[in-house]
Amino acid sequence: MKLVLFDLDNTLLAGDSDYEWGQFLIAKGAVDGMHYETKNRAFYEDYKAGRLDIHAFLAFALRPLATHTREQLDAWHAEYMETRIRPMITQAARDLVALHMKDADLVAVITATNSFVTGPIAKEFGIPNLIATDPEEIDGRFTGEVAGTPCFREGKVVRIEHFLEAHGTRLDRLDASWFYSDSQNDLPLLEKVRYPVAVDPDPVLCEHALEKGWPVISLRRS
Numbered sequence: 700m701k702l703v704l705f706d707l708d709n710t711l712l713a714g715d716s717d718y719e720w721g722q723f724l725i726a727k728g729a730v731d732g733m734h735y736e737t738k739n740r741a742f743y744e745d746y747k748a749g750r751l752d753i754h755a756f757l758a759f760a761l762r763p764l765a766t767h768t769r770e771q772l773d774a775w776h777a778e779y780m781e782t783r784i785r786p787m788i789t790q791a792a793r794d795l796v797a798l799h800m801k802d803a804d805l806v807a808v809i810t811a812t813n814s815f816v817t818g819p820i821a822k823e824f825g826i827p828n829l830i831a832t833d834p835e836e837i838d839g840r841f842t843g844e845v846a847g848t849p850c851f852r853e854g855k856v857v858r859i860e861h862f863l864e865a866h867g868t869r870l871d872r873l874d875a876s877w878f879y880s881d882s883q884n885d886l887p888l889l890e891k892v893r894y895p896v897a898v899d900p901d902p903v904l905c906e907h908a909l910e911k912g913w914p915v916i917s918l919r920r921s
Contacts, residue, residue, distance in 0.1 A: 700866075700873050703799040704859065704888070705826070706880035707810040707817055710898045711796070713919050714787040716820060717760065717812040718743045723779045730763055749883045749903060753811070753851045758843075761834050764815060765843035772815070772841075780819055788823065791918040796824050799877070805866065809859060809878075809888070811851040815841070830858050855888045880904070889913075 708715040721739040725732045738759055745751040764772060800806055807828035808821040814831040821829040835846040850858045856870075863869055870876060876892040878885070883903035889895040897908035897915045908915050 700804045700868055701802065702863070702870075702873050702876040702892075703803040703806045704809045704876070704878040704892070705796065705807070705824075706878070706882065706885055706898075707808050707820065708812060709881040710879055711792045711808070711824060711918070712784070712787040712820070713789055713792075715743065715812075716784060716787075716816055719783045719787075720779060720812075720816050721760070723775070723783055724763055727775060729767065729775070746882075746884065747901060751851075751884070753849050753854075754845075757813075757832065757845050757849060761813060761841065761845065762843045764813075764834055764841035769839055769841075776816070776819060780823070784820055784823070789918050793824065795879075795918065796826060800825065803877075807859075807862065809850060809855055811849065811855075811884070828862070830855075830862050852884050853887045855885065856891055859888065883907070 705711050708717060718739060721735060724730045725735055742751065742756045742759065805828065806826055807830050808817065808824070808826050809830040810817050811832055813834050814829060815834055817831050818829055830850055832850045833846040835842045835844040848854045848857050860870060870891055875894065877894040877896060878889055878892040879896045879898050880889060881898050881900050881904065883901055886904065886907065895913050897904050897913055899917050899919055900908060900915060905915060
């Protein structure tokens, strides 16, 4: 069995969907603009530096989902996809996904960003599986809490193993496995797959990839 995993933010996307969702909510007046902007940017900088407190971030990021109806959130998301996300998708990213979809048994997006934000993005790429941080939902409304293990750092390894168990296999039993990522935060999972690939990597991942002899590619440049 062949498995191909794609990180989403700053990998398949030329930007960060979680950060942009926050910016979109600010533009809509759905959150306190000045306060939210300051916190959103601070968490994003922590993420890029590899020091993000994922639980503190999720308590912040999932709160707006709990304060609006699902109908309103879905309407906003459709606009967000059109104005914020599709412009961040390069043809190179679409081509890479299409290449792997032809011969891989399992293809998935695996991302720390919550599944409400990322589900439609995975569908835009035609990727059938999404492994993401899941916001808790009760009776059709989000609670602002996390359901299960956040899909971040070592949590990505936990979540992919659960995913593979549901398909009757394990990561160490696969014939081949790929993981494409831009971030040092994904090193725990990159170290587990047979073919790790650094995509437009941050400085820490770039240095690590060069030391290990991993491929380093760009989906933003020719």
